[in-house]
Amino acid sequence: MTPPSEPSNKSETIKILVVDDLPENLRLLQEMLVKQGYNVRFANSGKLAILSLSRFQPDLILLDIMMPDIDGFTVCQQLKANPETENIPVIFMSALDDGTNKVKGFQVGGSDYITKPFIAEEVLARIRYQVSLKSLQQQLQHKNQELIQQNKQLQKAQYETKLLLEATWTIEKSHTLEEAISSILDVICQNIGWDYGEGWLPNPDKDVLEYIPQFKSCSAAFGRFQEQSRLITFASGEGLPGRIWQSHKPEWIEDCSTCSETVYLRTQLVVDAGLKAVFGVPVVESEKLLAILVFYQTQAVPYQSRTVELVQAVATQLSSPLQQAQLKQELQRANLELELLANLDGLTQIANRRHFDYRLQQEWQRMQRLQLPLSLILCDVDYFKRYNDCYGHLAGDDCLVQIAHILYQSIQRAADVVARYGGEEFAIILPYTDTQGAISVAERIHTRVLQQQIPHADSQISPIVTISLGVSSLIPTSTDSPQSLIQLADEALYQAKQSGRNTYAVAPAI
Ligand SMILES: [Mg+2]
Structure with a gap:
């Protein structure tokens, strides 16, 4: 890609526009600059110079002051007023070696001033100086852009960190x-x-x-x-x-x-x-x-x-x-569960009364927060005293174990709780469950106990063991307590017994 000949690649890429109305000046400068490897274009009037800029964007302009149509100062003013050309350095050239012109040259935005006749070394030195100055300015601009970008990223990171710290702190609390x-x-x-x-x-x-x-x-x-x-x-x-x-x-x-x-x-x-x-x-x-x-x-x-x-x-x-x-929360819960495990009902191996009370309280609060229905079923083995009297206490215990097993098998979700409520009474807590859902569970349990066909010769209503069930359901509120749910289920159970046992009754909605 790189041509093997002189001039060097670097100066070859630097473009210079020379503007002068005298052909011999243009020739002289052309000879001088092309030898150095600059890419040079010419214009012999101010008008042409301005026109040529739409096609050729130079890195530097050498601009004569005295020209017939538009003088160099005016050309420079126009260049500096245009955002596309305002950053091109302009070196004025003039035979007029007086202070007033130099000052005016700088006032209209010129970067330097060369007097005619030209001294080659001086011209080249001034050009090199302007070109390197421009390159430094560009680098500086570029660096500045980078810094602005980095600063934005830094601000974003700081903002994120602040938010994160605040959020982490709230989690810990x-x-x-x-x-x-x-x-x-x-x-x-x-x-x-x-x-x-x-x-x-x-x-x-x-x-x-x-x-x-x-x-x-x-x-x-x-x-x-x-x-x-x-x-x-x-x-x-x-x-x-x-x-x-x-x-x-x-x-x-x-x-x-x-x-x-x-x-x-x-x-x-x-x-x-x-x-x-x-x-x-x-x-x-x-x-x-x-x-x-x-x-x-x-x-x-x-x-x-x-x-x-x-x-x-x-x-x-x-x-x-x-x-x-x-995990901390789950661990706490697991620890509690472990503690409660020790309190499982010794006979039936389902939750005991204490566990029931704890879970009912817990589900009450959860359903209250979620404003979802919580249901409770209380059930009682019909004529259980007669069963004990008839078959003996060991057989009575065995009957309770079988019933507990049926109840346990009849619930389907991990959050449901089956507990021995006391004696021959059992309780089932059903979160997320409305009356209709609780009735389905009650019916299922009732049927399965009948299907078990446990003989009960001394029952007054059936030759096999039957149960009565009371169902209650409500959406917990802060003005109520779990006790009201128990009371409703208890009243429904009483109702089921009153209506002849071996059935279920549902507490009216409150
Ligand atoms: Mg002239």
Whole structure:
């Protein structure tokens, strides 16, 4: 690529425009400059010089002052007024060796001044000086751009770090994973200037996402939206949280209030709350989704990659501390379970009364937070005293073990609890279950006990062992207590017994 001949490659690339009305001056300068390897163009008038600049962008201009059409000062002024040519250094050339002209030359933006007749070394030295000065200026500009860019990145990193530190600190202060997520929503909302945040957590069975509200800075305007959202769960692929759960990727909707129900699902609720733009990011640790963070604004906002990247970066950094918070919580729960294991009912090996009380309290609080129904079934072996009298206590114990086993086999979800409530009474706690669901469970149990065909010669209603069941169901509120659910089930059980036993009764809704 490089020509083997002189001049050097470096000066070959430097382009110089020479402007002079005298042909001998042009010839002289051409000889001098081409020998040095410069790429030289000529113009014999100011007009031509300006015209030629549209096709030839020189690195330097040698400009005569005295010319017939437009003088050199005017040409220079025009060049300096044009942003495309203002940075080309101009060296004035003139036979007039007086101070006034030199001063004017610099005033109109000239970089240097050469007097005629030319001294070759002087001309070349001045050209080299201007060319290197220009090159340095360009380098400086370039460096400056780089610094501006680095500074922006640094600011971004500092901002991210600040947000991250704040968020990490809130996780450490939190007692539960839910509390941690609530607080993180606060911190992120404040930092990115969005109006409202919500979190979604997979439930213990990992089949739906449950709602986690923002902790404290939620404005009253969004209160109803929050209340209504508590009642909703999303399965994988459903709505914005469900889609993020499935894809593990962020999603942005410019204006969810105009989305169809199939895309957003809570369209009417966001319309009522006045929320428009929404985006969500997943919190994933080792390919496992821990939570989804969703943010809203009251304005429609087109996709902002910077916001998503920032929040996703923070969410990714938080996944590990969040998982630790979750593990801590699970460990605490496991420890409690272990402790309670020691209190399993010795005879039937299902939960004892103490475990029942604890779990009922726990599920009561959880369903109260989620505003979902909680059901309870109490059941009693019919004429059990007669069974004991007839077959003896050992056979009575064996009968209870069989019934407990049937009950245990009849519940399907990990969150359900079967407990020995006392004597021949059993209790079943059914979270996420409304009256209809609880009736199905009661019917299933009732049928299975009959199918077991345990002989009961002394029963007054059947030759085999039968049970009576009382079902109650409600959505827990803060003004109520688990005791009211027990009382309702107890009344229903009494009802079932009154109506002849071997059946179930349902407490009326309150
Ligand atoms: Mg002249």
